Amino acid sequence: MFSMYWAAEAAKTPPPWLGFVSGGLAAQFVFVVFLFAATYGLIRRLQGGGRVAAIRKIAGLDAINEAVGRATEMGRPVHFTPGIGATSDPQSYAAFAVLGEVGKLTARYDTRIIVTTANAIMTAITDEIVRGAYLESGRPDAFNPDDIRYLSSAQFAYSAQVLGIFEREKVAANIMVGVFAAEALLLAEAGAQIGAIQIAASTNTFQLPFFVAACDYTLIGDEMYAASAYLSKDPALTGTVVAEDWAKMLILGVVVLGAILNTVGSKWLQNILNR
Amino acid sequence: MFWDKMQKINKYYIYALLVIALVIPMFVPLGLPISITADTRKVYDLMEKIPPGSPILMSFDYTANAVAEMDPMATALLKQAFKRGLKVVLFSQGDQGAVLAQKIGDDLAGKMKKNYGTDYVHLGYKPGGTVVLRRMVEDLWDAAANVDMNGKPLSSFPLMQNIKKITDVKAIVVISNGSPGFVEWLNYVTGPQKMPLFGGTVSVMVPGYMPYVQSGQFAGLLQGSRGTAEYELLIKEPGKAVSAQDSQSLSHLYLVTLLVLGNLGYFLRKKPADGR
Amino acid sequence: MRKELPILVSFLFGAVVILAKYISLGPLPELIKVLDKWSIVSGAFAFLFGMINLSLLHGHNVARRKSDYLFSLYFIIVMWAFFFLGLYQTQKGYSYKWIFDNVYTPGTSTMYGMIAFYIATSAYRAFRARTMEATVLLVGAAIVMLGNAPVGAVIWKQFPVISDWLLKIPNTAGMRGILVGVYLGALTTAIRIILGLERGHLGGRG
Numbered sequence: 001m002f003s004m005y006w007a008a009e010a011a012k013t014p015p016p017w018l019g020f021v022s023g024g025l026a027a028q029f030v031f032v033v034f035l036f037a038a039t040y041g042l043i044r045r046l047q048g049g050g051r052v053a054a055i056r057k058i059a060g061l062d063a064i065n066e067a068v069g070r071a072t073e074m075g076r077p078v079h080f081t082p083g084i085g086a087t088s089d090p091q092s093y094a095a096f097a098v099l100g101e102v103g104k105l106t107a108r109y110d111t112r113i114i115v116t117t118a119n120a121i122m123t124a125i126t127d128e129i130v131r132g133a134y135l136e137s138g139r140p141d142a143f144n145p146d147d148i149r150y151l152s153s154a155q156f157a158y159s160a161q162v163l164g165i166f167e168r169e170k171v172a173a174n175i176m177v178g179v180f181a182a183e184a185l186l187l188a189e190a191g192a193q194i195g196a197i198q199i200a201a202s203t204n205t206f207q208l209p210f211f212v213a214a215c216d217y218t219l220i221g222d223e224m225y226a227a228s229a230y231l232s233k234d235p236a237l238t239g240t241v242v243a244e245d246w247a248k249m250l251i252l253g254v255v256v257l258g259a260i261l262n263t264v265g266s267k268w269l270q271n272i273l274n275r
Numbered sequence: 276m277f278w279d280k281m282q283k284i285n286k287y288y289i290y291a292l293l294v295i296a297l298v299i300p301m302f303v304p305l306g307l308p309i310s311i312t313a314d315t316r317k318v319y320d321l322m323e324k325i326p327p328g329s330p331i332l333m334s335f336d337y338t339a340n341a342v343a344e345m346d347p348m349a350t351a352l353l354k355q356a357f358k359r360g361l362k363v364v365l366f367s368q369g370d371q372g373a374v375l376a377q378k379i380g381d382d383l384a385g386k387m388k389k390n391y392g393t394d395y396v397h398l399g400y401k402p403g404g405t406v407v408l409r410r411m412v413e414d415l416w417d418a419a420a421n422v423d424m425n426g427k428p429l430s431s432f433p434l435m436q437n438i439k440k441i442t443d444v445k446a447i448v449v450i451s452n453g454s455p456g457f458v459e460w461l462n463y464v465t466g467p468q469k470m471p472l473f474g475g476t477v478s479v480m481v482p483g484y485m486p487y488v489q490s491g492q493f494a495g496l497l498q499g500s501r502g503t504a505e506y507e508l509l510i511k512e513p514g515k516a517v518s519a520q521d522s523q524s525l526s527h528l529y530l531v532t533l534l535v536l537g538n539l540g541y542f543l544r545k546k547p548a549d550g551r
Numbered sequence: 552m553r554k555e556l557p558i559l560v561s562f563l564f565g566a567v568v569i570l571a572k573y574i575s576l577g578p579l580p581e582l583i584k585v586l587d588k589w590s591i592v593s594g595a596f597a598f599l600f601g602m603i604n605l606s607l608l609h610g611h612n613v614a615r616r617k618s619d620y621l622f623s624l625y626f627i628i629v630m631w632a633f634f635f636l637g638l639y640q641t642q643k644g645y646s647y648k649w650i651f652d653n654v655y656t657p658g659t660s661t662m663y664g665m666i667a668f669y670i671a672t673s674a675y676r677a678f679r680a681r682t683m684e685a686t687v688l689l690v691g692a693a694i695v696m697l698g699n700a701p702v703g704a705v706i707w708k709q710f711p712v713i714s715d716w717l718l719k720i721p722n723t724a725g726m727r728g729i730l731v732g733v734y735l736g737a738l739t740t741a742i743r744i745i746l747g748l749e750r751g752h753l754g755g756r757g
Contacts, residue, residue: 020574020576021573021574022572022573022574022575024467025572025573028573029573032569032573032738035738035739035742036742039739039742039746043748086594086597087752090736090737090740090741090744091737092752093740093743093744093749093751093752094740096751096752097749097751099751100751119597119601120597120598120600120601120602120604121597121600123601123604124600124604125752125754128753128754129751129752129754131754132754146608146611149608150601150604150605150608153598153601154659155338155340155659156340156658156659156662156663157658157659157662159662160662181453181454182340182452182453182479182663182666183662185666185669185670185673186662186665186666186669189669189672189673190669192673192676192677193286193672203729203733203736203737204483205482205483205726205729205730205733206453206479206480206482206483208729210673213673213677213678214673214677220729221729221732221733221736222729222732222733222735222736224736225736225737225739225740226736228743228749228751234748236748237743237748237749240739240742240743240748241739243739244735244736244738244739247735247738247739248731248732248735251731251735284675286672289668289671289672289675290668290671290672293667293668293671297667307701307702307705308701308704308705309701310701310704310711312711312715338659339651339655339656339659339660340656340659340660340662340663341660341663342656342660343660343664370642371651373642374642374648374651377643378652399642400642402591402594402595403587403590403591403594404591404594406587406590406591409587410587424642424643425643478699481718482718482722482726483726485718485719485722485723485726486723486726486727486730488719489719489723498699499699501699501700501701520700520701521701523699523700523701524700524701524702524703525702526667526700527696527697527699527700527702527703528697528700528702529671530670530671530674530696531693531696531697533671533674533675534674534675534678534689534692534693535693536675537674537675537676537678537679538678538679538680538689541679541680542680
């Protein structure tokens with residue numbers, strides 16, 4: 001059994017023309033270069049007035065307006081959380097894009113927004129984003145820094161405080177975009193119990209089922225990474241989403257080819273990918 | 276009318292019944308038979324096949340909130356490792372896991388007459404996330420800042436003399452309830468170095484980990500409290516997990532009943548005018 | 552300059568880290584070791600930054616005698632006391648361990664345990680067979696729940712078998728699809744940050 005693992009050392013030397021790449025990573029390197037090139041190419045094409053496919057409708061992102069609108073009608077606050085992640089997680093950047101949009105809407109409708117975070121650096125960044133959104137909407141005086149709150153870095157201490165905020169402040173809309181772990185259902189079910197309209201987005205496959213069950217709208221997996229392009233309608237950002245789809249097609253092709261080759265007993269592709 | 280009322284039932288009744296379902300079997304055990312699944316047997320076999328005297332690394336990548344489910348799992352795995360005479364390097368990717376590992380490690384070592392420094396060493400938690408794992412591949416001592424959990428130099432432990440790089444251990448055994456956990460070990464250590472990676476996780480993470488189990492990237496996975504119970508039976512040391520299975524049975528049955536009742540109520544209640 | 556400088560820094564460091572992963576030439580391997588250390592130190596600073604932020608917020612509550620200001624006072628005292636205790640005793644100290652075992656662990660386990668109650672109410676309230684897809688999910692969930700507990704096999708021997716199949720075949724297929732998308736999305740986001748296209752985190756209009 002164990003010798004199997006050690007024997008798999010096999011062909012870990014990259015092909016000569018990729019001699020500068022560390023062994024075992026040549027295929028990955030080629031893939032990353034492909035993704036960079038596709039992104040760059042698509043952005044150039046879009047900037048030159050070219051056209052690429054548009055992003056399909058994402059109901060969860062369209063519903064942000066509805067959620068803030070509902071909170072405005074009810075005269076109750078909107079709660080936004082980027083989850084318990086830090087700036088090292090790409091999901092946090094999707095959260096920043098959505099928060100920018102939510103901040104602009106709450107500023108425009110004069111609705112209170114409470115942002116809670118579980119990481120001090122995230123607090124500083126979210127503060128800056130909401131402040132910027134209020135400034136841009138011409139209402140810098142309406143921004144309340146006390147509503148951008150760092151609660152705790154401990155997952156469940158954080159959730160306990162969010163539950164408290166839900167009960168005390170009776171939030172009408174709860175938007176959760178970012179990194180969520182075991183606290184996902186705690187937040188989502190507590191939000192449902194106070195009757196808040198809820199939008200959630202996470203790439204955490206363990207928690208997605210809970211979000212789907214308890215929230216009104218859920219962005220599943222990489223949908224959330226399209227948020228900044230979708231909300232800003234910036235052609236360069238749209239280009240990156242299209243490049244991602246190209247890469248997905250490439251991977252799909254490799255998967256299908258690999259399945260066929262493995263079925264007929266050929267290790268050719270596997271060896272290439274291991275080099 | 277009845278179903279309309281049922282739809283608006285006070286949530287505290289639902290909570291109270293759940294407590295009853297969980298508590299009753301603690302006083303009146305049902306003793307339902309626990310069958311051993313292939314997944315659990317695989318983890319057991321992996322541990323059995325490591326030659327006695329070989330070193331392994333056990334990473335306690337769980338947090339204090341999950342002790343009820345994870346402590347028995349970690350205990351069962353470490354117990355078998357000690358029983359088989361394996362040398363164990365304890366480690367944690369989180370600060371909490373390090374404290375939990377020390378408790379379990381020292382407890383078991385005391386009971387099974389294992390000596391610190393020769394039979395096991397606890398590296399503790401080293402801040403830096405995946406940077407530490409990447410460093411272990413080249414120089415495990417440097418990654419651990421040359422000291423164990425208590426700040427003693429690694430050079431003072433006979434066990435560490437032959438463990439200079441992560442590839443000097445025969446397997447990575449991970450007990451994890453989230454991130455950082457298995458995936459970090461896979462991406463930075465066991466994947467590139469082609470080392471065996473196995474262990475166990477909480478039930479809720481099992482569906483998400485199945486792709487890795489199916490592809491063989493995780494050589495074996497104990498699945499939550501149920502997996503631990505089976506493992507305890509395999510090593511012939513029935514413990515907390517075995518006794519928790521009756522509570523698990525009743526609570527799962529209760530949840531399925533709630534699903535059925537909720538749906539019956541949904542379809543049988545008086546429909547509002549809009550037809551929803 | 553307020554935006555250009557962060558973008559330039561992101562580009563430089565992002566490019567170095569990506570290159571160093573694949574290419575071990577020249578100064579790259581040494582450079583990456585230095586960067587790794589920087590990342591550890593700056594991460595540790597975030598905690599202190601957070602504690603100062605919290606102290607200011609709650610200090611403000613106490614100074615203004617806001618409602619429940621006593622909780623704020625209690626919070627500040629406990630947080631700094633535990634911090635200094637940790638510094639003084641480290642993780643192996645008796646008092647530190649006592650607080651960890653008898654206050655922190657039960658508290659956090661309780662919050663985690665509460666999920667069970669929330670699962671119960673959401674099973675009753677939210678999992679409805681409204682559509683064909685929802686019905687499939689519902690039936691699947693019930694089978695996996697029964698298959699995972701010893702009682703399932705007592706009711707019907709096939710529950711564990713079907714549950715195992717559901718987890719290993721349809722679930723794995725779905726998860727793989729999501730995972731490929733998720734990792735690609737993360738990679739694309741990283742590329743956007745490195746190229747300075749993703750600017751949400753810089754505040755204001757991008």
